[in-house]
Amino acid sequence: MSSLSPAGAPLVETKNLTVDFVGTGKPVRAVAGVDLTLAPGEVVALLGESGSGKSVTLRALMRLLPEKRAKIGGSIRVDGRDVTALSRRELSAFRGSTVAMIFQEPGLAFDPVYRVGDQIAEAVVRHERVSRAAGRARALALFERVRIPSPEQRLDNYPHEMSGGMRQRAMIALALACRPKVLLADEPTTALDATVQIQILLLLRELQRELGLAVIFVTHDIGVATEVADRIAVMYAGRIVESGACRDVIRAPAHPYTRGLLASRADHVFTKGTRLETIPGAPPDLTALPPGCAFAPRCAQARPACNAGVPEERTASPHHVARCLLLPAPAEDGACHRADATAAA
Amino acid sequence: MLAFLLHRLLYVTPVAIGVTVVCFLLVHLTPGDPLTAILPADATLELQEQMKAAYGFDKPLPVQYALWFWKVLHGDLGHSIATGRPVLTEVMRAVKNTLILATVATAIGFTFGTLFGFVAGYFRDSWLDKLASFVSVLGVSVPHYWLGMVLVIIFSAQLGWLPPTGAGPDGSGDWRPDAAHLRYLILPAITMSVIPMGVIARTVRALVGDILSQDFVEALRAKGMSEFGVFRHVVTNAAPTALAVMGLQLGYLLGGSILIETVFSWPGSGFLLNAAIFQRDLPLLQGTILVLAMFFVALNLAVDVLQTALDPRIKRG
Known part of the structure; x- marks a missing residue:
């Protein structure tokens, strides 16, 4: 890690x-x-x-x-x-x-009236300007890679013919299709x-x-x-x-x-x-965010200063930051900013 | 697929039998005795009884139905009271003409309806959508017999471009696919196409909006599809429903064209039905309705099968 x-x-x-x-x-x-x-x-x-x-x-x-x-x-x-x-x-x-995306509901993220294999091949053909056969071949290799059993037959399945887990495997295959x-x-x-x-x-x-x-x-x-x-x-x-x-x-x-x-x-x-x-x-309510820390109204340790403005990031431990006034205020600017740049937020 | 076809055929059989029952009862539900239409007002009681026996009206209803059904199964729908010709011949000729008119009208309506629907649905709330929606609402709302008359006034009476009535220059009542007959088809077909166009455009617009809000459209964009690529997926998803609506519209036009066929004197089933009603030609009326209803049933079956072929989720139910 x-x-x-x-x-x-x-x-x-x-x-x-x-x-x-x-x-x-x-x-x-x-x-x-x-x-x-x-x-x-x-x-x-x-x-x-x-x-x-x-x-x-x-x-x-x-x-x-x-x-x-x-x-x-x-x-x-x-x-x-x-x-x-x-x-x-x-x-x-x-x-x-x-950039490729894997969706939450693999059952809804595939077009229901196209074969799964064709939907993967379609993406490959689109991005790499190869033949449909080459796209199908890539789809087959991907199906093997994500360990879908009997991949050749599964390529010709429609999304509703697969189980939820298999559909998500197929979704991963689709996402990885164009590397x-x-x-x-x-x-x-x-x-x-x-x-x-x-x-x-x-x-x-x-x-x-x-x-x-x-x-x-x-x-x-x-x-x-x-x-x-x-x-x-x-x-x-x-x-x-x-x-x-x-x-x-x-x-x-x-x-x-x-x-x-x-x-x-x-x-x-x-x-x-x-x-x-x-x-x-x-x-x-996202239409009217509080001026300060958005969590302050629910926070047991909130104090008046929390509502003054959105808290800046403060360092909790190396490369670990949080937007909370409970953490000690940064002593030196330099040390803190380096942490920001790497740990983000 | 074969098993599925048989399955669907099995489902259709009771519907078809139900239709024959309704058609048969129709004659007996009409006010008064069916014979009063044929018999002179001063016919003797003896003659009435004779006629009843001749037409089989003296037997109990189920027996009458069974006899009638048996004849129908063999393609015998009786004879027209007005012309004396076999009902089946009359009906089939009219149905052929209506079929031509309705098919051409549906084809025009489907082409423009889906075009307007897809454009309106895809560019929702743009001026294109508003224009397409306006045209389709107009299509649904305008009384088509009125539109027919207006078109006749403009293109026949004023401009003299197209014939106002009939199916062909010889007036024989048989439409043939040639240039001379084609001119007669244009005005009624356009008039008739306005209804399916409006209905299909409205349906497809709603459908496209529905499809575009589904997750897979976002997923298509996320994998980098072009807008054209996304559109192609939308069309494929909308096709089964659009076709179903088209099928129903075609069925509706096959039977519901009385007004337009009367306005244009188009020798189709609606025209025939109209004549049968006014002449109290009960066998003809019964036969026409039966044939039209059967067409409707067959059409629904065809749409069902087609949809299954297009949408893999509707399978062998």
């Missing part, structure tokens, strides 16, 4: 990324300033509850959000290119080949049952190591995050509130929200009658 990016340029880098959904009514700020870096070969888990902006952040990296309704602010660089400046044509060449550098996984195991989840996680981990993929893994499940990630970034109300090496964040959570998340895990409750700990209150 090498946890930190090497000195080289990051593969993914967002600065002050914001996403506002506009339309009828008040604009919704789903992502409120995310700084995220991803080094080659690194796995980062974006951890957060529903509506924390993790999936929107992921989609913004590929500009998959509907352009009329979602306004993206800040900068996004992937593999040295400014994603916000790509033309329509460049964007479709970029999607799938540089992307960055893999974005949007809760890829949430829709699967527990035993299949583990298999898919192990497969992803194995492929990531073999291919040296950089992965951003969105999940709400801390167990899953610790299983796959080098680094964890915890999101709350559109911001990354804590980020650091997986081990540090889990063993010594610095932000009260992360502590709350860890305390409310169901696997701590072994005896009948023990109450499951919860975080009081509800996530904030």
